[in-house]
Amino acid sequence: MGTITREIEPEIETNPTIPVKSLKEKIQKKHQIHVFELKVRRAKKVANDKKYGDFIQQYGMLRAYLEQLVKANPGSHVKVDVEPCLDPNSRTRQFRRVYICYSATKKGFQMLGREFLGLDGCFMKGPFPGQILTSVILDANRCIYPVAFALVEAETLHWWTWFLECLKDTLDFPTDANFTFISDRQKVIRCSINAVFVAVNVVFVAVNAVNVVFVAGLIPGLQNVFLRAEHQFCVRHILENMRKQWRGDVFKNMFLKAAGATSIPYYLKAMEEIKEADATLYDWLNQIPAKSWSKAHYSGRAKYDMQLNNMCESFNKQLVGARDKPVITCLEYIREYMTRRIINVRNMVSKVAGPLTPNATKTVEEIKTEASQLTVLMVDAHTYQYKVSMRGEREIQNMHL
Structure with missing residues (x-):
């Protein structure tokens, strides 16, 4: 297998997502020999482990990595949540979640001073599934500015509350902060979790998988952590849900007219048009609080007209290359991306002529x-x-x- 691993390493280096079948065909064509697909699959795993690190071993190095991270980035906030295993006499600990906010992004967020924050989550794709929770704002140039992120088990009330509490402590939010948060619609999540990690001191291993049904708990979490916070739904996600039953540009345009209405009379007029076209759509939209998706009902506190959560979607898109990697490789991938982004913005600002972006x-x-x-x-x-x-x-x- 060592020979096959060395043979396919250059291919994986240039194309990490290359299928096993393609690797097998290239080896057979090059050497004119038959190779079992299972052997190629194992060799690919060895090559990936060599390049990105072993999934289990990296949990054993996680504590040391986070200590070095804080040492290299003074002022950064890192929180790790672990729990003891079933044996009370064992030094084993189970990894549950980790939260990171770099000092540079914290300072940038405080300088921007915008009371509008996007929240979202995306799935991990490795052998230990989980969720990456993210918080993103827009900078002065209307470009995405990631603030903080966390790797947790799933999008539930408990874990969203934990993430929001970390965010509040990190960014020095008061409990009665007048912040406005935007997110996708709530959803029910059914997933198979084998992402429970066990550690001897800090060495983590996986335990048995369990099928669990979660109900996303972002909104209750916001209500628990930020007593006066306002919440908005991403209009595009409401539209996508609507299209499952009401298709076509006619319904789309009527909905966007109601969502973009800037006064109550205009909103009521648009809703009457929807009611005349389809009463069931009218009733469906009325089940969603108008203050969470219609401009006419916004308080104006956010001083912002954004109705889409594209900033989080854009950030999540950049994390595709990290979501199937071992934990430290994943965290490093995110750190390097955020570092490059800050440098690129700094270079762009240095070339701007005039006071505005x-x-x-x-x-x-x-x-x-x-x-x-x-x-x-x-x-x-x-x-x-x-x-x-x-x-x-x-x-x-x-x-x-």
Whole structure:
């Protein structure tokens, strides 16, 4: 097997996801010999372990890795949760979850000062399944800015509460913080967990798999940890759920009109149109609190018009290469990505001419162009009337200064 492993190492180096069948065919074609697929599969595992590390052994090195992480990044917050095994006399500990917030991202978050935070989770894909919980905001250039993340067993009330409590302690949130959180819709998760890890001192091994049904507990967790926090659903995920029963652009456009309505009368008018088209869709939407998906019902506290959780989706997309790796390799993959992102943003900012970021400059120019099309009429000393033609419609508004 050692010969086969050495043979396929270059292939795995260039293409880690190459199928076993392709590796087998390349070896047979090159050496004109028959090779059993099982042997190639084992050789691929050995090559992957050599490149990325062994899944079980890395849990034995996790404590030392986290100590070095904090030493190299002073001010970073790292929390590990373990539990004793069944034998009270044993020094064995079971790994449960780990939370990480780097000092640099914490400082950046506090400098941005935005009270709007996206929350999401994505599945691990290795032999020990779990969830990566993430918190992301948008920076001044409307680009994603990861704040903190955690590796936990699943998206349940208990583990979301733990993650949010870690986030509150790390970022110095008061209990009555006026924050607005956005996430996907709640869902029921059915999964097979064999991600319980046992350690002798800090050496972890896997135990038997168990089938469990979890109910996602993000919203109850927010209510427990942040008493005055507001919560929004990602409109795109509501739309995806809606499309399972109500397909077509007609229903989509009516829903987006109601979600984007900026006043209660406009919202009620859009909902009446939905009711006339399909009363069951109207009833289905009314089951979702309007304050969590319609602009007309937002309090305005967040000072932000975002209705999508794309920032978390974008971050999760960057973690695809980490989700099937051993625990330390996974954590290092995330750290390196966040480091590269900070460096790239810093280089971009150093090249900016002017006080605004590139996206902010573009937005201001678009507003100036739109404003140049307005016709303004003075009504009195403090009131002005303007007309604007957009999408073939004429609208008259009053501005009170």
